[in-house]
Amino acid sequence: MNSITQVQQDMLSRMEQFKTLSEGGQIKPAQLFEGQMxxxxxxxxxxxAIRAVDAQQHKSGALMAAVDSGKSDDLVGAxxxxxxxxxxxxxxxxxRxxxxxxxxxxxxxPM
Known part of the structure; x- marks a missing residue:
């Protein structure tokens, strides 16, 4: 499986997780009053998800900077x-x- 397909599968699984979380049970406001988040x-x-995307961006930036500075010759990987x-x-x-x-x-x- 190529890397683009793997990223797409990863994002699809994350979207399924979001869907599952959004379809969760009823809201229990008593938990908030008890101080338990x-x-x-x-x-x-x-x-x-935001942190994972941020980490991916930083990794990409570091690899591109390494190629730009001549520390790495893996242009395809970057x-x-x-x-x-x-x-x-x-x-x-x-x-979002x-x-x-x-x-x-x-x-x-309407209410």
Missing amino acids: PREGFATAFDQ MVESQKASVAFSALMQV NKMTNAFEEVMRM
Whole structure:
């Protein structure tokens, strides 16, 4: 399996995780009043996704800087990592846009 397909499969699995988390059970506000924040949830999953994309961007940047400075001659590897970072960032932005649209839609609902 090539690396682009692997990144796409990874992003699809993350999107499935987000979908599963968003379809979770009822909200339990009593947990918030008891001072216990839920350990797993959408915010945690989204934070992990952002951190993973950020790490991918930094890795890509470091490889490109190494090629630019002449420390590495693996241009193909650096370009593949750059494309992985680009796909991951694009997927993250699409998820963010979908979530923003969903939030706006909920806010427009009559009470």
